[in-house]
Amino acid sequence: MSHHEIHRSHRIGWLRAAVLGANDGIVSTASLIIGVAAADTAHEGILLAGIAGLVxxxxxxxxxxxxxxxxxxxxxxxxxALEQRSLNEDAEFEKRELASIYEERGLDSHLAAQVAEQLMAHDALGAHARDELGILENVRARPVQAALSSAGTFTLGAALPLAAAWLVPGDQLIPVVAVLSLLFLASLGGLAARAGGAPMTTGAIRVTFWGALAMGITAAVGQLFGVVA
Incomplete structure (x- = not known):
C-alpha cells in the first residue's frame, strides 16, 4: 500500500504570495479609505480613491x-548552468563532491559513493541541484505565477473594504470599514496560520494588530490634513 505525506512546507510558495497579496489589499485599501474619509471627503471621492488604490x-x-x-x-x-558546465568538464569530480555531501549526512563512504553514482546516472544535474545547491523543484522561482497570484489576491483583499465603503456611506463608513476589515484580517491570518501548521490565534492577532495600527495612523493623518484644509 502506497503512503503519501502532504507536507506543509510544500505550500510555502503559493501560500506566501496569496497571504501577502490579500493582507496588503485589505490593509492598504482600508487604510486609504479611512484616511480619505477622515479628511471629510465626499463619498464619491472616497470610492474613487479606493478604486485607484486597488488598481x-x-x-x-x-x-x-x-x-x-x-x-x-x-x-x-x-x-x-554553472553546475552543468562542471558536470560536462569533470563528472568524476562532481560525483566525488556529491558523495562527500552524503557522507556528511551520515552515510559511510562506500554507500555514499554508490548513491552518488546511481543518482547521477539517473539525473546528474537534478541530484546536484537538490543536494549541492538546495534548489528544489516544488519551490523553484516562477515569476509569472507569483505576479498573477499576488495581483489576484491583492484585488480580492482590496475589494472587501471597498465594497463596505460603497454600501455604507455617511458617518458610519469609517467604523464599519475598520471593523469589517479587521475581521477580514483576523480570518485571513487564522486561515493562513492553519494552512501553515501554526496556531490560528497567533496568526489572527499578528495581522490584526498591524492592520489596526495602519488604519489608526492613516485616520489620524487624514483628520489632521482635513482640519488644515
Missing part, C-alpha cells in the same frame, strides 16, 4: 513580485 496596489504587487522572483529565478538558472 495601483494590484499592479505594484504584480510588478514587485515579478521582479523579485525573476531575480531569484535568474540566480537559480545561473547556478544550474
Amino acid at each position: 495601483a496596489g494590484a499592479m505594484s504587487m504584480a510588478a514587485g513580485e515579478y521582479v523579485s522572483v525573476s531575480s531569484q529565478s535568474d540566480t537559480e538558472n545561473a547556478d544550474l
Whole structure:
C-alpha cells in the first residue's frame, strides 16, 4: 500500500504570495479609505480613491513580485548552468563532491559513493541541484505565477473594504470599514496560520494588530490634513 505525506512546507510558495497579496489589499485599501474619509471627503471621492488604490496596489504587487522572483529565478538558472558546465568538464569530480555531501549526512563512504553514482546516472544535474545547491523543484522561482497570484489576491483583499465603503456611506463608513476589515484580517491570518501548521490565534492577532495600527495612523493623518484644509 502506497503512503503519501502532504507536507506543509510544500505550500510555502503559493501560500506566501496569496497571504501577502490579500493582507496588503485589505490593509492598504482600508487604510486609504479611512484616511480619505477622515479628511471629510465626499463619498464619491472616497470610492474613487479606493478604486485607484486597488488598481495601483494590484499592479505594484504584480510588478514587485515579478521582479523579485525573476531575480531569484535568474540566480537559480545561473547556478544550474554553472553546475552543468562542471558536470560536462569533470563528472568524476562532481560525483566525488556529491558523495562527500552524503557522507556528511551520515552515510559511510562506500554507500555514499554508490548513491552518488546511481543518482547521477539517473539525473546528474537534478541530484546536484537538490543536494549541492538546495534548489528544489516544488519551490523553484516562477515569476509569472507569483505576479498573477499576488495581483489576484491583492484585488480580492482590496475589494472587501471597498465594497463596505460603497454600501455604507455617511458617518458610519469609517467604523464599519475598520471593523469589517479587521475581521477580514483576523480570518485571513487564522486561515493562513492553519494552512501553515501554526496556531490560528497567533496568526489572527499578528495581522490584526498591524492592520489596526495602519488604519489608526492613516485616520489620524487624514483628520489632521482635513482640519488644515
